[in-house]
Amino acid sequence: MVGAIRHPNPPAAASRQRSQVNPSFHDVFVELFHSHFEKLYRYLDRLSGEPELAGDLAQETFLKLYQRGYLPDKPEAWLITVATNLFRNARSMGARRARLLTAWRGADTLSDPSPSPAEGMDADESRRLVRTTLDRMPERERRMLLLRAEGYAYRDIASALNLNEGSVGTLLARAKRAFRDLYKGMTDAH
Amino acid sequence: MHIEDEQIQRILHGELGAPAREGVHRHLAGCAQCRLRLAEAEREEQWIFDLLRRTDHTAPSVDPEILAAIGDVNRAEKRARVKAVAAPPWGVAVAVARGGWLQWAAGIALAVAVAGAAYTAPGSPVPAWVDRVAEWIRSPAPQVPSPVTPGKPETKTPSPPVTAGIAVAPRDRFTIRFAAWQSRGLARVALTNEPNIIARALNAAATFTTGVDRLTIDNSGSTADYEIELPHDAPWVEILVGERRLFLKEGQLLVTGAPTDAEGRYLLSLSPPGSQAGRPGAS
Numbered sequence: 001m002v003g004a005i006r007h008p009n010p011p012a013a014a015s016r017q018r019s020q021v022n023p024s025f026h027d028v029f030v031e032l033f034h035s036h037f038e039k040l041y042r043y044l045d046r047l048s049g050e051p052e053l054a055g056d057l058a059q060e061t062f063l064k065l066y067q068r069g070y071l072p073d074k075p076e077a078w079l080i081t082v083a084t085n086l087f088r089n090a091r092s093m094g095a096r097r098a099r100l101l102t103a104w105r106g107a108d109t110l111s112d113p114s115p116s117p118a119e120g121m122d123a124d125e126s127r128r129l130v131r132t133t134l135d136r137m138p139e140r141e142r143r144m145l146l147l148r149a150e151g152y153a154y155r156d157i158a159s160a161l162n163l164n165e166g167s168v169g170t171l172l173a174r175a176k177r178a179f180r181d182l183y184k185g186m187t188d189a190h
Numbered sequence: 191m192h193i194e195d196e197q198i199q200r201i202l203h204g205e206l207g208a209p210a211r212e213g214v215h216r217h218l219a220g221c222a223q224c225r226l227r228l229a230e231a232e233r234e235e236q237w238i239f240d241l242l243r244r245t246d247h248t249a250p251s252v253d254p255e256i257l258a259a260i261g262d263v264n265r266a267e268k269r270a271r272v273k274a275v276a277a278p279p280w281g282v283a284v285a286v287a288r289g290g291w292l293q294w295a296a297g298i299a300l301a302v303a304v305a306g307a308a309y310t311a312p313g314s315p316v317p318a319w320v321d322r323v324a325e326w327i328r329s330p331a332p333q334v335p336s337p338v339t340p341g342k343p344e345t346k347t348p349s350p351p352v353t354a355g356i357a358v359a360p361r362d363r364f365t366i367r368f369a370a371w372q373s374r375g376l377a378r379v380a381l382t383n384e385p386n387i388i389a390r391a392l393n394a395a396a397t398f399t400t401g402v403d404r405l406t407i408d409n410s411g412s413t414a415d416y417e418i419e420l421p422h423d424a425p426w427v428e429i430l431v432g433e434r435r436l437f438l439k440e441g442q443l444l445v446t447g448a449p450t451d452a453e454g455r456y457l458l459s460l461s462p463p464g465s466q467a468g469r470p471g472a473s
Contacts, residue, residue, distance in 0.1 A: 024361070026361075029254065029258065030254045030258070033252075033254035033257070034254070037249070037254075041249040041250070042246060042249065045245075045246065045249075046245060046246070049245070051247035055249070055250040055252075059250075059252055059257060062254070062257050063260060063261055063264075066257055066258055066261035067264055067265060123244065126244050127244050127245050130241045130242065130244055131245055145238070146242070148203070149238075149239050149242050153205070154200075154203070154205045167196070168205075169196035169197065169199030169200045169203075169205070170196045170199070173195035173196075173199050173231070174195075176231075176234055179238055180234065180238070183241070
């Protein structure tokens with residue numbers, strides 16, 4: 001630039017060094033989003049059975065993280081805890097509606113004519129049964145099963161569910177048994 | 191003595207520490223029943239997880255930059271109650287015409303919809319976010335005092351009516367680029383204590399497009415004047431027309447060939463160098 005005016009004051013070096021030592025929270029946030037959004041969404045989708053609500057809650061969870069401005073000590077556990085709390089709040093507002101829907105799902109499933117043994121269960125039927133099974137599980141076991149299905153570590157599951165980490169395995173085994181027994185109980189009824 | 195459920199699950203999920211793992215493996219080597227239990231636990235888990243996958247829906251396609259921008263809007267509102275100029279969603283190209291705030295809101299709503307947000311889901315927070323951004327767009331541009339050069343008497347030049355504006359949060363490096371030279375027009379650049387980079391087109395329409403670290407002003411065919419405010423704290427900002435740099439702020443260092451006006455603003459000519467109109471003050 002011709003005739004450049006330079007202000008002879010300290011500069012650039014300081015700001016460059018600052019940016020290297022403290023990577024932007026924004027960049028960390030974006031990276032965490034890309035690695036965790038889908039699995040958080042999937043957890044909420046399976047937990048709620050409502051994909052639109054799951055999408056909103058997952059986004060709201062990450063928005064809260066961004067507004068926090070800095071990473072929590074255990075980001076994964078934080079995300080699960082906040083997401084689950086948001087889900088609880090949303091659910092308590094629609095609790096009655098959810099109960100009616102679950103009863104409807106159950107009644108519909110049991111009253112449908114059974115598919116022929118040769119055909120097996122069709123995809124819709126299977127989905128409905130899984131959904132009903134999840135809805136009928138005790139909440140803590142349902143959440144534990146769904147968190148493990150997304151590959152969350154025991155320490156994060158324990159932190160999110162307020163459990164002793166040493167007992168996560170035992171409780172997981174129970175959750176799986178509960179799912180299996182409920183699901184088979186419904187399929188045997190066909 | 192057999193291994194317990196806790197250990198079966200932990201060995202399945204790789205959650206056993208080295209010493210415990212060795213002990214369990216030693217036991218499994220000599221216990222067919224426990225080996226069977228472990229195999230059964232693995233089969234059962236796969237069966238359950240396969241069933242769970244049948245209920246899955248496709249995750250919405252969400253741009254984290256949009257969430258970040260919404261977060262910036264919320265934060266700016268908290269700081270200064272709607273009068274603050276907040277960062278709009280990244281990557282949303284908006285065309286602003288006279289009275290065209292609806293186009294902004296439509297563009298943002300489209301970005302939100304494309305991102306998969308369920309705007310209409312009961313209890314959804316998304317409408318409130320869109321409303322806040324739309325409210326920012328409707329609100330008049332804030333009156334920012336002109337910088338005063340120490341030692342010189344304050345002189346205030348009445349600002350021409352503002353047509354359009356945009357505010358973005360500065361990053362480590364930020365580029366403001368005018369797409370084209372103009373037959374006439376100036377960009378007045380001031381340093382401020384505001385937290386955001388602010389750009390305004392003063393007397394004509396303009397299209398602002400933001401990216402992660404840039405703001406592009408599509409001024410093709412325009413003769414508008416612009417006001418650009420740069421935070422004192424912005425680490426690195428350059429202003430270009432096409433590929434030609436007119437202004438660089440690097441920390442406290444400013445590099446430009448532009449003169450200043452009575453209020454200390456740098457007057458960057460948007461006309462090609464060498465043209466009659468390429469000198470600030472030329473009509």
